[in-house]
Amino acid sequence: MLAFKEKEKEQEKEQAPADVLPGLHRYSGKRSVLVVDDEAVNREMLSMMLSDVYDVLCAADGEEALEIMRREGERLSLVLLDVRMPKLDGFAVMEIVRGDERLRRIPIIVLTSERSYEVRSLRLGATDFIKKPYDEPEVILARVERIIELSESTTIISHTERDRLTGLFHREYFFQYVEQYDLRHAQLDVDAVQVDVYNFRLYNALYGHDAGTELLRRLGGILRDFLRETEGFACRQEADVFLLYVTHREDYDRLLGRWESRLAEDRRFSSVRLRAGVCPHADKHMHVQQRFDCAKAARETLGRLGASVAVYDSALHERELFARRLLDDMDESLADHRFKVYYQPKYNVTGSEPVLSSAEALVRWDHPDLGMVSPGVFVPLFEENGLISSLDRFVWREAARQIRLWRDRYGVTLPVSVNVSRMDMYDDTLTETFLDIVRESGLSPRDLLIEITESAYTDDAGRLIAVAEELRRQGFLIEMDDFGAGYSSLNMLAQLPIDVLKLDMSFVRHLRSNPKNLYILRAMIDIKEHLGVPMVAEGVEDEEQLKLLKEMGCDVIQGYLFSPPVPPEKFEKRIESRTQS
Template sequence: MSEGKKIILIVDDSFINRQMLCNILNDEYNTIQAENGAEALEILREHGERISAVLLDVITPIMNGYRFLEERQKDKVLSNIPVIATTINDPHIAEIETLKRGATDFIQKPYNPTVVRQRVENIIKLRETAAFVNTVEHDALTGFYNREAFYAHARRYIDANSEKDFDFIAMDLNDFKIVNDMFGENVGDELLKCWSKIIENDIAKNGMCGRISGDVFAVVMPGHREYSEELFEGYIEKLNRFDLNFTLKVKFGIYHVEDKSLPLSLMCDRALLAIKAIKDDFRKTFSYYDESLKEKLWNEQELTNTMRNALKTGQFHVYLQPKYDLYNNTVSGAEALVRWIHPEKGFMPPITFIPLFEKNGFITELDMYVCDKVCQIIRSWIDEGIEPVPVSINVSRVDIYNPALIETINECVKKYDIPVKYLHIEITETSYTENSMQLKDVVLMLRKEGYHIEMDDFGSGYSSLNMLNDIPVDTLKLDMGFLKKGERTGRDETVMSFVVSLAKKLSLSVIAEGVEKKDEAEFLRSLGCDYAQGYLYSKPVPVDEFNKDFVKTKMPFKGIEEKEKTDFKDVDSEALNDILDTSDFNKIFDSSAAVSALMEYDGKDIYVKRTTKDFRNFMNEITGKTGPLFKLREYMSEKAFDCFKDCFEKARKDGHRFDIILPFSENVEKKTYIRFKAKILSKTGDKYEFMADVENADKFTDGKGKIIFNGEVRRCEN
């Protein structure tokens, strides 16, 4: 074959006819010959789209031309290769039948060389034009229409069905840039292909799909469908089956197409505005567009335009809210909070600008500004001979992705020459739910530098108890809003008691924030809670006022009598059992996305005391049993249990944490390797209580029982 020439497949059972066509075409094309439809299909499957066109005689043995065309249509690739059908018998009937089966053109025998060459040239040009249009219109990665083509085709789709209602749904894959940065662009591409399949097969079965930008997709589909959080969470759950150690989230914005004459680009803008409204609300996966969003976004844009000038001109002020020791009623520390006093708008509530700054990234600059001011405040106390109290600064979930975060904080501390112990760092629990690995790395580096870490908003309803096992924090800040949804009940108190008790067993101090009433403070003290913060004691105040009222005078809080500190109040086991399956307790435990459990070990067996829902599902799947599991020893061989005992004993003596992979091989249908990541919490007599995250560790084996793992973990193979 001559290089550079296009290839034509000639299908005819007559050698003379094949040679005749070869002679007509050989000057401009390379030719391949087949005697029948079956042989032609094999050649097409071998060469694929390298074949530019097929000349097909309708009447051939074994597989005739009609059958060939029908089989070709079943193959997505082969159906794109144009076919010119030929015959001498009943040409009019043959032409109709071949065109019905997907032939592109028809030539009647005997052949006119000029006509044959022109028809072949035309059909190849037509195919190349269609391929070019397809390339221009379609996204190469996902196969979806690109933005402009999507708008054009969606416009025709809506106009052709003007009597129907439509919804425009935009979809934004959150933190996709982080996926690319952490795992590489190849993994990111595979993730996008996975997501596009979910969109095509599940979300937009009867609609039209487009890729608007890197991680933003859109669908136009018939409207008035019932949408719910459960529906969209189901799609996100499918996406999270993609093998990636990263929690993927998607936001959906829905615009009910009320004005069909609206340009598609504006419909898309409205759906994206709906996404923007919930971008940072991890409770919501979807939102509808309404006109009020316009005004909200206009206001946000106005704040965005003025924020840097506001920082430069000193419109942001640091306020301090005292933290009180619940036992001696004295100030034990403070939290630094930022307030924006605008020259025209006056005092602006943080809720109006903090979420916006988290979205546009300015929060990082503002947080570091606050850090600098707090270090300056602590320095002024030292210079005045005043014993400082620790002040905590908030590190936004956005800050944890800032590679210069720790260096910047260290520079502030060095600049004002203050001891690290006076600067506490507050991180939010939502940072853990969004990216536990990144947060863990940041916290470990901060603690290595000597900073005291406080976990904010624990108990707000989105808590992950495995976070306590995974992230080495020093203090838990409990959100009292957890108990303010109505009258406090005995069940509420038991849940709070459990959380305080668990924190204490993990050697964490506890601060309750949002304390507004004396009886709340008394109740917290009875649980063994260490500190309180809230309007009962003081609202956030300017630094001068804080210095005058709290630092220089060391003024105690007069509303509650001092009381000697006692050991923390442990959880009453009967009361705890009463609430294990209630929604109140589930809010604290079952909201965990981890496969976690509280367990007890006495040297003879491992007893399961409390589990997350995912743990129950995980263990039931492995053991084949339904309902709760209470003992795990029966699923381990002697060797596996001895490995566990040795690992536990070592952890008991140094560090209290352990990480082990061992097989469940007894009383199960299939041997399964399980990884336990755990921390010992407490000891009562000969019994040890520990909390563990578990996962299927078969992925860390070679399939023959040998464990392959690139980290520090105890291995048990049998």
């Protein structure tokens, strides 16, 4: 994994420009200028004026001028060019220079007082004019200096405004250009588009880093070709992510298909899948970056299969606004006690009558405007955002306080299990935090059951095992949540120290629909017996499931059959009836 990341970084680095100032003389440190005039007097006079400040090279006609230019290349800071000359005149020289990728960057000042030459010279790329008879040396020097300065600053821009790998703009320039473009074309209907290569890492992994780089280079070329046939710009934002700002169109699907087939010309790239997120009809009042954020949000809705283009629409917008709002409101809701901890009872069913044995703490959000918000909505959101940590800690603390309260009130200690999010596992103070919490409420670690989900750690089992071991050393009990869901690995189970196995809810739900599940359940029961830990089944909804699970050897049952998660006041009724019986 890390290796891929490094490689992506390198690929980003390849855009690093070489900021070499052209024109600085190798030896003298002076800039070089070339004076081209067939009249020796004019030539020498200009040389005289310039030689204090510059290294002056001279040519008596166009051919000689070109020869020197080709030889000196970017080391020349400026060419002062007469128009009327034998052999090759100034216009012919400019024509040739313009077609030469290397020479065209060298600025040219045309030596003429003929107005009629000026327009033609400008068209051919001349930057300025010096008339004959010459102005005072100061004026000429100032002009020469200004043109060189201007050219050097724009040369630096042209070195860095484009990504070397793809020939597209860099992100910063791209956004600037988009802004400028919008100012001038406020009425145009344009789309902000984000394009990426699905599973780009794979190409680095399969064919090596060079192949990944080559893929990006080719895609850059394809996008450049595309921009020739439509109005717009493109840039490479980072690694394999490209941004396009183009005239509105509906056929991005077809377009991606076309680009993919061009990429497929190289056999290594025959299965490359491109994805695009489109923010259509860009709203010019929105900040550029925001429009591309929308395109990104749309692109992120795309999975591995199915559509390759997603358009940012009002539904997605609503979802985003909703998510934004929940994220914004979390802190305030925490402070205002808008988050409630509900408790779902767990019953021990090993005896003849089910006995209340423990509970699971589950968070509920009573949003001031939206009412009860499902944890299925906000938990994934907070997990993504990192906010989940403070919410988790609130729940843990609250659950501990509640255990203590019930103990004081009813004289029984009812263990409560709390969930630990993936993020918490990377908090080095996790064990300390739990210890503080039980200490604050005067509980022992065994009163708080810690639920961890194994499936979230397929790529970092070591971390999970280390944290679980540490918590157990301090006396906490570890409950493995969601067992039987998706990725449960027997291998991990062998290494992970656990105290309770918790059967996944969806597994319980499908127990009857698929007879194979019964065999699997049998195997799981074997495992838990082998490990010598109790098994909890959650999501149990009816008597039939209960009977089956009980017969098979499941120890504890949690589910709507007994009770949904309820507020503590309501839960207390159950404690009361237990203590009474």
